Structures are given as C-alpha cells and as structure tokens.
Amino acid sequence: MAFINDNFIILSETYLFSEIARKVAAYKEHNPSANVIRLGIGDVTRPLAPAVVTALHQAVDEMGQASTFRGYGPEQGYDFLRQTIVSHDFEARGISISPDEIFVSDGAKSDTGNFGDILGKDNIIAVTDPVYPVYVDTNVMAGRAGMQDASGAWNNIVYLPCTAENQFVPSLPDKHADIIYLCYPNNPTGTTLKRDELKKWVDYAREQDSIILFDAAYEAFISEPDVPHSIYEIEGARDVAIEFRSFSKTAGFTGLRCGYTVVPKNITAHSKNHERIPLNRLWNRRQTTKFNGTAYIVQRAAEAVYSAEGQQQIKETIAHYMHNATLIREGIEKKGIAAFGGVNAPYIWLKTPDNISSWQFFDRLLNEVNVVGTPGVGFGPHGEGYFRLTAFGSLQQTTEAMQRIAGWKL
Amino acid sequence: MAFINDNFIILSETYLFSEIARKVAAYKEHNPSANVIRLGIGDVTRPLAPAVVTALHQAVDEMGQASTFRGYGPEQGYDFLRQTIVSHDFEARGISISPDEIFVSDGAKSDTGNFGDILGKDNIIAVTDPVYPVYVDTNVMAGRAGMQDASGAWNNIVYLPCTAENQFVPSLPDKHADIIYLCYPNNPTGTTLKRDELKKWVDYAREQDSIILFDAAYEAFISEPDVPHSIYEIEGARDVAIEFRSFSKTAGFTGLRCGYTVVPKNITAHSKNHERIPLNRLWNRRQTTKFNGTAYIVQRAAEAVYSAEGQQQIKETIAHYMHNATLIREGIEKKGIAAFGGVNAPYIWLKTPDNISSWQFFDRLLNEVNVVGTPGVGFGPHGEGYFRLTAFGSLQQTTEAMQRIAGWKL
Numbered sequence: 001m002a003f004i005n006d007n008f009i010i011l012s013e014t015y016l017f018s019e020i021a022r023k024v025a026a027y028k029e030h031n032p033s034a035n036v037i038r039l040g041i042g043d044v045t046r047p048l049a050p051a052v053v054t055a056l057h058q059a060v061d062e063m064g065q066a067s068t069f070r071g072y073g074p075e076q077g078y079d080f081l082r083q084t085i086v087s088h089d090f091e092a093r094g095i096s097i098s099p100d101e102i103f104v105s106d107g108a109k110s111d112t113g114n115f116g117d118i119l120g121k122d123n124i125i126a127v128t129d130p131v132y133p134v135y136v137d138t139n140v141m142a143g144r145a146g147m148q149d150a151s152g153a154w155n156n157i158v159y160l161p162c163t164a165e166n167q168f169v170p171s172l173p174d175k176h177a178d179i180i181y182l183c184y185p186n187n188p189t190g191t192t193l194k195r196d197e198l199k200k201w202v203d204y205a206r207e208q209d210s211i212i213l214f215d216a217a218y219e220a221f222i223s224e225p226d227v228p229h230s231i232y233e234i235e236g237a238r239d240v241a242i243e244f245r246s247f248s249k250t251a252g253f254t255g256l257r258c259g260y261t262v263v264p265k266n267i268t269a270h271s272k273n274h275e276r277i278p279l280n281r282l283w284n285r286r287q288t289t290k291f292n293g294t295a296y297i298v299q300r301a302a303e304a305v306y307s308a309e310g311q312q313q314i315k316e317t318i319a320h321y322m323h324n325a326t327l328i329r330e331g332i333e334k335k336g337i338a339a340f341g342g343v344n345a346p347y348i349w350l351k352t353p354d355n356i357s358s359w360q361f362f363d364r365l366l367n368e369v370n371v372v373g374t375p376g377v378g379f380g381p382h383g384e385g386y387f388r389l390t391a392f393g394s395l396q397q398t399t400e401a402m403q404r405i406a407g408w409k410l
Numbered sequence: 411m412a413f414i415n416d417n418f419i420i421l422s423e424t425y426l427f428s429e430i431a432r433k434v435a436a437y438k439e440h441n442p443s444a445n446v447i448r449l450g451i452g453d454v455t456r457p458l459a460p461a462v463v464t465a466l467h468q469a470v471d472e473m474g475q476a477s478t479f480r481g482y483g484p485e486q487g488y489d490f491l492r493q494t495i496v497s498h499d500f501e502a503r504g505i506s507i508s509p510d511e512i513f514v515s516d517g518a519k520s521d522t523g524n525f526g527d528i529l530g531k532d533n534i535i536a537v538t539d540p541v542y543p544v545y546v547d548t549n550v551m552a553g554r555a556g557m558q559d560a561s562g563a564w565n566n567i568v569y570l571p572c573t574a575e576n577q578f579v580p581s582l583p584d585k586h587a588d589i590i591y592l593c594y595p596n597n598p599t600g601t602t603l604k605r606d607e608l609k610k611w612v613d614y615a616r617e618q619d620s621i622i623l624f625d626a627a628y629e630a631f632i633s634e635p636d637v638p639h640s641i642y643e644i645e646g647a648r649d650v651a652i653e654f655r656s657f658s659k660t661a662g663f664t665g666l667r668c669g670y671t672v673v674p675k676n677i678t679a680h681s682k683n684h685e686r687i688p689l690n691r692l693w694n695r696r697q698t699t700k701f702n703g704t705a706y707i708v709q710r711a712a713e714a715v716y717s718a719e720g721q722q723q724i725k726e727t728i729a730h731y732m733h734n735a736t737l738i739r740e741g742i743e744k745k746g747i748a749a750f751g752g753v754n755a756p757y758i759w760l761k762t763p764d765n766i767s768s769w770q771f772f773d774r775l776l777n778e779v780n781v782v783g784t785p786g787v788g789f790g791p792h793g794e795g796y797f798r799l800t801a802f803g804s805l806q807q808t809t810e811a812m813q814r815i816a817g818w819k820l
Contacts, residue, residue: 001619002588002679003530008692009681018698043481053474056707057467063665064463066804071453071664106516106667106702113700117551120413137699141527178412209411254481255473255706257516269412271419282418288428289547290523292516296665297466298705394476 011140016133016378017041024372037401039389040372044252049313055304059297073293077104081299085260088306095232101264103287104294108217108246108259113138118282126158126177128170130188130379135181151381161382162189164351169197172204183215185222188379188388189349190341192227198234205240211269212241220250220318222344238264251305251314258294258302321346324398325391331402346391353410361387369404421550426543426788427451434782447811449799450782454662459723465714469707483703487514491709495670498716505642511674513697514704518627518656518669523548525623528692536568536587538580540598540789545591561791571792572599574761579607582614593625595632598789598798599759600751602637608644615650621679622651630660630728632754648674661715661724668704668712731756734808735801741812756801763820771797779814
C-alpha cells in the first residue's frame with residue numbers, strides 16, 4: 001500500500017499565482033470583452049535582447065551539426081558560463097568566488113525550492129513576512145513548518161515581520177533560527193537592505209552558526225549605491241551565505257529558464273554526530289543525481305547577457321521597467337495611498353486604503369478597473385492589508401492601468 | 411546551528427558517471443595522445459534533426475519580438491505540446507490519456523529523481539538489479555534505503571535480480587513493495603519485458619495497492635512487435651502506473667533537456683489516516699511550487715519531433731544507432747563473450763569473461779584498447795561481472811572500437 005508525503009495535504013492546494021490565474025480566467029470568461037491589464041505576476045514582457053537572440057541562433061546551429069553538437073553538459077553548468085559569471089558578477093565587485101562554487105540551473109525557483117533537499121528536517125527556518133511563497137511551501141513539503149494557524153502562519157517557522165512600522169527592515173529573531181531566507185531587493189515589498197543592515201544578518205549567522213539563503217534575483221534593478229548587489233560584499237558572508245541569482249528578471253529569461261546558485265566551498269553544516277560537512281559537496285551530489293544540466297543553447301544565451309552589447313541592451317530594458325515603476329509609485333501616491341519599493345526593485349508595495357483586505361482590494365481592482373495585482377496576504381500574514389503591483393508591463397499598459405486607477409472611485 | 415540531511419553522508423560521494431569521467435580524465439592526462447572512444451555514458455552524438463533546428467530558430471525569433479515573446483509558461487507545459495504528446499504517443503496506440511495528465515519537464519532524470527518528493531518516507535521501494543542509479547540514490551537521499559551492506563545493497567530496498575540466469579526477467583518480489591521502479595526497454599541491460607511479463611507487474615501492483623514508476627525513456631528503440639511502448643498498453647495500468655518519457659534518446663535532446671511524466675488522474679496513494687489522495691494533484695502542486703516550466707523554445711523543438719519530417723528524421727537517427735548496436739553485439743559475441751540487449755534498446759550488456767570484475771574489465775578496456783564502457787556493478791550488486799556498452803557513438807568510432815576489441819588479447 002503506497003503512501004503519500006502527508007506534508008502535501010496540510011499545504012493549501014493551490015499555489016498563489018495559480019489561484020490568481022484562476023480568478024482572472026473566471027473573470028474573463030464572464031467578461032470576454034474586458035481588457036484586463038496584468039500587473040500581478042512578476043513576469044517580464046520585453047523581448048530577449050538582440051545579443052541573446054544572436055547567441056541562441058548560433059548555438060542552435062551548432063546543435064544541428066555533428067561536429068559542434070553538444071549532448072549532456074556538466075550538471076553544474078559549462079565552464080564558459082561559470083567563468084563569465086565569476087568575473088562579471090563577483091570579481092568585478094572585488095569578491096572572490098571560484099567557478100566550482102557556481103551551479104548553473106534552470107532558475108532560482110528550482111534552486112531555492114530544491115536546496116532544502118540537502119538540509120536536515122529539524123532545522124528552524126526563518127523567513128521575512130511577507131515572503132516569496134516558494135520558501136515557505138517547500139519547507140512545508142519537507143516537514144519543517146509544523147501546523148498552520150488561522151492567520152496562515154506555520155508554528156515551526158520563525159516569521160520576521162516587515163511592515164511600514166519597521167520600514168520593512170526585519171529585526172533579528174528573538175529565538176534561534178538555523179536557516180534564514182533573505183531576498184533583497186525584496187520580493188514582494190520592493191524594499192532593500194542597506195549594507196549595514198545586511199551586515200547585522202551576516203554577523204548573526206556567524207555568531208549563531210546559521211546559514212543565510214540569500215535570493216538576489218532582483219540585483220540588476222538596484223539604483224542606489226549603498227545597497228549591496230551580492231551578500232558576499234559583506235565581510236564574512238562567504239562562511240555563512242548561499243546566494244541565488246537569476247537571469248529571469250535581469251535579462252527577460254522567464255520563458256528561457258536560467259539561474260545559478262553560489263555555494264562557497266567553506267560553508268558547512270552539522271551532521272547528527274556533529275561533523276561539519278561542506279554544503280558545496282552535498283549540493284553537487286544533489287545536482288548531479290537529480291538534475292541533468294541546463295540546455296547548452298540557454299547557457300550560451302546567458303553568456304551573451306554579459307557581452308558589452310548584451311549589458312547595454314539589458315540596461316535599457318531595466319530602465320524601461322524602472323520608468324514604469326516610477327509611474328506606478330507616483331500614481332499610487334497621488335491617490336493618497338502609501339506606496340513602497342519601486343526604486344531598487346520592479347515591485348511597488350502599497351498599503352490598501354481604509355484597511356480593506358488584500359483579497360478585497362484584488363477583487364475590486366480586477367472588477368472595477370480590470371487591473372490584476374497580487375494580494376499581499378498571499379505572501380504571508382504580515383502582507384495582509386498590502387498589495388503588490390509590478391513594473392514589468394509595457395509602458396502603454398502601465399500608463400493605461402495608472403490612468404484607470406487615477407479615475408477609480410475607491 | 412544548521413544541520414544537513416544526514417542521508418547524504420551515507421551515500422557514496424560520487425555519482426557513477428562522474429566517477430567514470432574522473433577515471434577517463436586521469437587516463438588522458440597521463441596519455442594525452444590516446445584516442446579514447448567513449449561507449450560508456452548513454453549520450454547521443456548525432457546532431458538535432460533539421461525539423462527540430464528549424465523549430466528552434468523560429469521560436470528564438472518569436473522570443474526576440476515583443477508581439478510574440480513568451481515569459482513564464484505553464485509549469486506543466488504548453489497545451490500545444492501536451493496535446494501533441496497525447497495524440498501521437500497515446501491516442502495513436504489506443505490509449506486514453508488527457509493533456510492534464512501530462513507534465514512536461516526538463517528531463518526524465520529530474521522527474522524520476524524528484525517524484526519521491528510526493529511520496530511518504532516509509533514506502534518500501536523495489537528496484538530491478540542492476541538499475542539506473544538515480545532511482546536508488548534519490549531514495550537514499552529521502553531516507554528510504556536504510557543502510558548499505560558490503561555488496562552495495564541497501565537493506566530497506568527490495569532488489570529484483572535480473573541476470574542471464576533468469577533471462578533478465580525479474581520475478582515478482584517475495585515481500586511486499588509499495589513503489590516499484592521498472593525501466594523498459596531496460597537501462598542498463600538493453601533487455602525488454604514482453605507484454606505478458608509486464609502484465610504480471612500491473613496485476614501485482616493492483617493486487618498489492620502498489621505504484622509502478624515506469625521509465626520508458628528508450629521506447630523509440632523498440633523493434634519487436636510484442637514489446638509494449640507504454641505501460642498503459644496493459645489493461646489496468648492507468649490505476650497504478652506513472653510513466654516517464656524523454657526526448658533525450660528519442661530525438662537527441664540530451665543537451666536540450668525535455669521529457670514528460672504521465673500521472674493519470676485516477677491514481678491514488680494513502681495518507682496516514684487512510685484517505686486516498688490523487689497523485690496528479692500532488693505532482694501538480696510539487697511542480698508548480700518547485701519548478702517553473704521548460705523553456706518555450708525547447709517545447710517547440712519537442713513539438714517538431716512529432717511532425718512528419720521530424721518523425722522521419724529521428725527514425726533515421728535511431729536506425730543509425732541500432733546499426734551500431736548490431737555491430738557491437740556481433741563483435742562481442744565473436745570474441746566468445748555473452749552479449750544481451752541491443753535489439754530493442756541502444757545498450758549491449760555483456761558478461762565479463764573469466765569472471766573478472768566489472769571495474770577490472772573497465773580498467774583493462776580503457777588502458778589496453780582505449781575504449782570506455784560502464785562497469786555493471788555501478789548499476790547494482792547483480793551487475794557485478796557485467797559491463798555496458800552503448801550504441802550512441804558515431805559509426806566510425808563504433809567500428810574502430812570493435813576493431814580494437816577484435817584484436818584485443820584478453
């Protein structure tokens with residue numbers, strides 16, 4: 001008699017974004033002529049950069065010729081890409097990372113989700129609240145979350161509230177946490193940690209022998225100088241932090257799928273008999289056993305992002321999105337609604353007016369002005385009363401959405 | 411204090427194929443002029459089919475234009491591909507599978523490795539022996555294997571020996587198994603189960619309330635009529651079997667990464683309080699949470715495999731490999747060595763002469779004739795004394811390897 005993993009049944013059946021998609025589809029079924037503008041899911045809309053397109057065509061041609069065809073690549077990624085990543089993303093910032101500390105993958109969602117495979121079930125997990133749902137849901141699946149209360153909080157997870165009251169800067173936990181997920185620039189709030197704030201976390205992790213899982217998927221959107229692009233800019237982080245990076249938002253790879261994870265060789269965690277085991281070795285074993293590498297053509301595409309042309313082209317795209325971010329933030333503020341983020345990140349986090357709930361705001365925005373956003377409570381209990389808008393639409397759509405909102409009788 | 415998943419430290423550090431790669435690299439370092447022919451890892455060498463290359467170029471162009479750009483796709487795969495799979499791989503064989511029972515992924519290694527996420531830790535796992543290492547290693551990681559004995563066998567895993575003595579047809583287990591991994595046509599032995607033999611397993615699973623994880627990655631190589639291409643050709647299999655498929659060997663996608671998993675909606679397993687839970691729902695939750703879909707361009711490439719041109723082109727490639735298989739099998743038999751497989755699968759499984767061990771045979775073959783194969787014992791205790799050669803080389807390389815073997819003083 002086969003048994004399921006019971007942790008799955010304590011998890012609500014639907015992943016947040018699937019639930020939003022379902023609601024939007026239902027609305028469109030009843031209102032087929034409605035022009036719904038989606039500023040909800042964090043998906044890009046601008047095409048791939050010309051340098052990336054050229055690299056893809058070249059790599060496709062290589063795959064069509066016996067002499068240049070590539071079969072299985074290294075599960076950890078090709079050297080040409082690992083090397084390029086190291087020099088551009090780390091060495092150029094004075095950070096020492098070696099290519100065998102880079103693991104190329106099909107995206108940061110897979111990596112942040114799968115990283116728990118190498119960690120013990122009894123670790124105490126801390127997450128900022130609100131938070132990207134993947135961190136929590138995958139820990140529920142692994143049995144680390146305990147039970148959920150009426151607010152949606154899990155009793156074994158340490159929540160670090162981030163709200164307007166603390167300027168979205170989480171306090172160090174009042175009880176010990178073994179594994180701390182930090183995402184900066186932050187999804188969903190669009191806020192950041194300045195260098196001195198991030199240093200507190202690195203110091204905490206060093207002192208408590210904890211590990212930080214640092215998701216830097218939005219680093220390309222940073223515009224202010226005192227916001228670190230990598231956690232390894234902080235002294236001592238190499239001993240305690242794993243960093244997740246993604247080409248999804250940086251270079252519009254959401255439909256192409258490529259990211260990478262940095263696992264410094266000196267980071268260790270304890271076995272049950274208190275040996276210190278290097279996580280680089282375990283992640284390598286996990287990836288070589290349960291993953292078969294990222295498509296060669298996609299790795300060539302990622303490499304092209306770092307070329308001089310590629311860098312210029314993605315900067316233009318990011319500037320486009322950040323212009324949208326400014327429009328959204330200003331438009332929201334003009335309505336007298338408090339807005340956060342949108343300066344170093346493509347997300348605007350707003351406080352719902354008159355204390356209406358996140359889902360009520362979602363329903364009204366969809367039904368009354370045909371704009372889709374993401375209810376804050378979908379990101380955790382302290383997201384209740386907040387709402388996320390994303391800057392990834394086209395300029396035309398974003399402008400129209402903000403015009404509708406400007407005329408909206410709330 | 412962060413803890414690792416201790417199951418990783420009871421696992422030998424190196425994945426089989428990484429160990430082979432290491433040995434070959436060491437040999438080449440000491441013998442830089444040696445022309446080493448690799449008939450070891452099951453990696454294809456022929457380029458992508460022209461129909462696939464054309465589809466990739468078209469899809470890349472779509473990704474380079476705002477009007478046709480695609481961002482996040484459905485985690486389960488695009489409808490165009492799921493629908494095409496259903497009609498060609500199932501409906502055409504009289505099998506009823508619906509598109510929402512198909513989950514497109516980046517390959518069968520990921521899916522067979524990750525499927526255990528949705529299964530309880532206490533299931534009793536059965537595997538054929540020898541077996542594709544991913545099935546066993548991922549169950550070790552999940553804590554289902556117990557401890558390893560000197561032969562390499564894990565005490566909580568039920569092994570189903572497949573040797574020349576039973577014509578590589580496993581007997582039903584003498585103790586109950588909850589989850590049974592079957593791979594047919596088989597990797598590594600190259601042998602098959604005829605329809606009546608496979609039916610015994612479906613009947614067993616129905617009677618025992620077990621689940622079969624059926625890996626059909628090599629179905630395109632079947633040449634004999636009484637060998638089922640899909641387990642769903644067997645009556646009742648829809649209630650008990652998950653099927654894994656791959657484009658890797660079928661269409662040379664080892665470097666492109668695409669496969670799919672069939673999870674019929676009526677298959678259930680038990681929760682701890684004996685509710686029956688549909689696995690389709692759980693796998694959907696797993697994939698939407700820990701995976702972000704396969705690249706759009708790769709899904710278009712997979713679709714092109716099913717076009718009339720694509721089908722003809724991949725048939726030519728498969729015929730090429732199967733010609734190699736015949737050469738290898740005949741060459742081995744001419745040496746007076748017993749050989750199996752190579753008729754419905756691209757693998758030839760040979761009995762090492764004079765009872766020398768698999769690794770001794772590997773070392774001698776590499777050192778004396780510069781040919782790389784895979785030691786049978788790497789696939790499990792009952793693989794000791796056997797050795798795998800693959801038909802995926804070029805005709806020229808395969809011919810040369812067999813000439814070297816013909817002249818080899820064993």
